[in-house]
Amino acid sequence: MQDFHTNPDRLKQPVELQDDAGITWRLRRRRIDLRVARRLLHDSTAVVILGERGGTHPRLVADAERPRLWSEISGHYLGPGGGTATGRFLAHEFRADPDRRMLYVEEHC
Template sequence: MELFPSNPDSLADPVTLLDEQGIAWVLQRRRVDLRIVRRLIKDEATPVVWADMGGIRPRPTAMAERPALWDRIKNDYRGPGGSGSTGRCLAHEFRAELGRRLLYVAEDC
């Protein structure tokens, strides 16, 4: 998975993420509401990417990792529905052809 020079939230549009299978994902929504984050984390058809180091070092997450990821995000989310400016996590929704969705969760250092 390609690296970003900074968190996708601060990049100019269009923001595209190329994954290991060569699929180009285009950023559709920044700072997704926490309720949508929860729904997408539970959706097996939606790939979830965890990006630490300020959101620039992404890696795909396995379904088995998602409950722990949700536990980490739900009380530390600074986007809509979260803890506000004190949170360390933000999530963004990317889309690919045929309406496929990808959840990109970035954690600040």
């Protein structure tokens, strides 16, 4: 999966991400509400990506990792619905087509 030169939250539109299967995902919504992030994280049909190293280095999150990721995100979410202004996670929604959704979680140090 391609790296970003900066995190998706700071990139100018259009923001696209090509995955390892050659599918191009387009950023649909930035800084989604924590409840939307939770819904996507628990949706087995949605792809979940963790953007490590300040959100620039994306990697696929395995299904078995999702509960642990949710426990980290839920208490440290910087976006809407989060409980802290000093959180270290932001989430964005990408789409490959109307039926394919991706949750992109930026992790900041």
